[in-house]
Amino acid sequence: MAAPNIETIVSLSKRRGFVFPSSDIYGGLGSAWDYGPLGVELANNVKRAWWRWLVYERDDIEGIDSSIILNRLVWKYSEHEATFNDPLVDCRKCKSRFRADKLVEEFGAGEGTDLAGVACPKCGANDWTEPRPFNMMLQTRLGAVAEEEDPAALAYLRPETAQGIFINFLNVQTTTRRKLPFGVAQVGKSFRNEVTPGNFILRTREFEQMEMEYFVRPDAEHFRLVDYWVEQYTGWYTSLGVARENLFLYEVPQEKLAHYSRRTVDIMYRYFPERPEEARQWEELMGIAYRTDFDLKQHSNKPEDEEGKRRNTDSTADLSYFDEAAKERFYPHVVEPASGVNRSLLAFMMDAYTERTTDKGETRVVLKLHPELAPIKVAVLPLAKNKPEIVSMARRIKSELQPSMRAVYDDTGGIGKLYARQDEIGTPFCVTIDHQSLEDEAVTVRDRDTWEQERVKASELSEHLRKRMGR
Numbered sequence: 181m182a183a184p185n186i187e188t189i190v191s192l193s194k195r196r197g198f199v200f201p202s203s204d205i206y207g208g209l210g211s212a213w214d215y216g217p218l219g220v221e222l223a224n225n226v227k228r229a230w231w232r233w234l235v236y237e238r239d240d241i242e243g244i245d246s247s248i249i250l251n252r253l254v255w256k257y258s259e260h261e262a263t264f265n266d267p268l269v270d271c272r273k274c275k276s277r278f279r280a281d282k283l284v285e286e287f288g289a290g291e292g293t294d295l296a297g298v299a300c301p302k303c304g305a306n307d308w309t310e311p312r313p314f315n316m317m318l319q320t321r322l323g324a325v326a327e328e329e330d331p332a333a334l335a336y337l338r339p340e341t342a343q344g345i346f347i348n349f350l351n352v353q354t355t356t357r358r359k360l361p362f363g364v365a366q367v368g369k370s371f372r373n374e375v376t377p378g379n380f381i382l383r384t385r386e387f388e389q390m391e392m393e394y395f396v397r398p399d400a401e402h403f404r405l406v407d408y409w410v411e412q413y414t415g416w417y418t419s420l421g422v423a424r425e426n427l428f429l430y431e432v433p434q435e436k437l438a439h440y441s442r443r444t445v446d447i448m449y450r451y452f453p454e455r456p457e458e459a460r461q462w463e464e465l466m467g468i469a470y471r472t473d474f475d476l477k478q479h480s481n482k483p484e485d486e487e488g489k490r491r492n493t494d495s496t497a498d499l500s501y502f503d504e505a506a507k508e509r510f511y512p513h514v515v516e517p518a519s520g521v522n523r524s525l526l527a528f529m530m531d532a533y534t535e536r537t538t539d540k541g542e543t544r545v546v547l548k549l550h551p552e553l554a555p556i557k558v559a560v561l562p563l564a565k566n567k568p569e570i571v572s573m574a575r576r577i578k579s580e581l582q583p584s585m586r587a588v589y590d591d592t593g594g595i596g597k598l599y600a601r602q603d604e605i606g607t608p609f610c611v612t613i614d615h616q617s618l619e620d621e622a623v624t625v626r627d628r629d630t631w632e633q634e635r636v637k638a639s640e641l642s643e644h645l646r647k648r649m650g651r
């Protein structure tokens with residue numbers, strides 16, 4: 181069983197401190213969210229798991245961390261200035277503004293059709309303006325400029341982390357002495373002035389991406405590589421708890437491809453299981469795109485267009501690659517798996533969500549997060565908080581565990597309540613200390629998913645838990 185809808189996760193998040201509406205005390209800020217004590221741990225664990233999987237466990241991927249604000253020319257030559265647009269329409273009656281493609285997808289006759297017959301979701305009218313392009317890059321101004329509109333001061337907050345990788349391609353390749361194929365991974369914030377953000381952390385104007393650009397020879401089997409990365413990522417998500425039936429592969433049709441892509445497969449997640457029509461249950465979790473040599477060429481000072489003119493008159497570098505073995509120089513091609521931290525976190529939470537009925541007929545939420553993702557790995561609970569020896573043994577055990585795993589101590593309720601709290605936030609193990617523990621130096625380990633208990637020597641506890649978490 182997974183969460184029945186996103187709302188269930190919104191209320192759990194608020195109740196237990198995963199995610200809060202941002203700027204709440206000032207009336208909020210449309211679709212901005214703050215991550216609380218548990219949310220930040222979960223998000224960090226998602227990023228760490230991803231980084232470990234790609235950068236540490238493989239031998240062909242390096243990591244970088246580039247600036248959020250880059251030279252504006254990056255966005256000129258990446259063509260985001262000219263083409264990173266959403267089609268915008270206004271309802272002439274109530275003046276509400278929407279993304280035309282999303283309206284058609286959600287309320288119309290489906291993909292590929294037009295707005296005819298789509299009623300305004302706000303007022304019900306059917307009187308739309310012509311769709312017009314709206315650039316999604318968020319602008320800012322650098323330095324203390326006298327003129328508000330000074331174009332020299334204009335800069336953008338990056339709408340994707342990918343460009344920071346392309347402009348550093350040569351830096352990474354030469355300093356690491358990498359030969360093709362190899363990839364460069366980056367995780368960090370991106371910003372888009374979304375016309376219609378919404379659905380909790382699914383579509384926000386500030387979000388976090390985990391992207392990887394995989395550089396290969398021009399004659400590599402690029403479409404096969406797209407399939408390869410789709411398979412790898414499907415495996416990654418399922419290995420961390422997402423059910424395969426909640427993922428769906430979507431081959432993006434030619435007319436909907438981003439300006440740089442020749443093929444894109446989106447991995448969709450069932451974020452809306454409550455919708456009766458299965459086709460409407462999905463939203464993009466991540467995309468895998470074949471970006472060709474588009475970006476490296478665009479940022480290089482050498483390539484010329486059909487008329488023999490330099491494509492890029494501002495760049496000072498040629499981002500081509502010399503293949504020593506083949507004695508050839510060329511622009512590497514790129515296959516890019518691009519995923520979102522926030523959307524991943526939401527998918528992991530939705531899939532981990534279960535409810536269980538106790539012997540007394542009470543419903544308990546059990547968040548069956550993979551131990552690697554769980555914000556807290558173990559809660560240490562004294563069974564008698566007014567017995568100083570028990571409390572001090574529990575505190576000692578918590579501090580012994582802490583260097584190797586995130587542990588907490590809690591004595592603020594009866595044991596049933598303490599277990600329920602930990603189940604709800606996904607803590608895989610609770611350790612209780614009782615009177616017997618003082619005599620035999622053993623503790624009780626309780627499993628979140630089975631509620632089964634076993635006695636373990638305190639001296640062997642850390643090793644025992646690590647093994648059970650598969651580490």
Ligand code: GAP
Pocket residue numbers: 339340341342372374381382383384385386387388389391464465466467516518519520521522523524
């Ligand atoms: N470099 C390619 C790229 O940025 P994308 O499909 O536009 O591709 C990749 O974005 C991923 O980033 C998406 O699949 C999604 O997980 C996440 N993402 C994009 N826009 C988002 C938004 N407004 N809010 C939350 N996540 C977003």
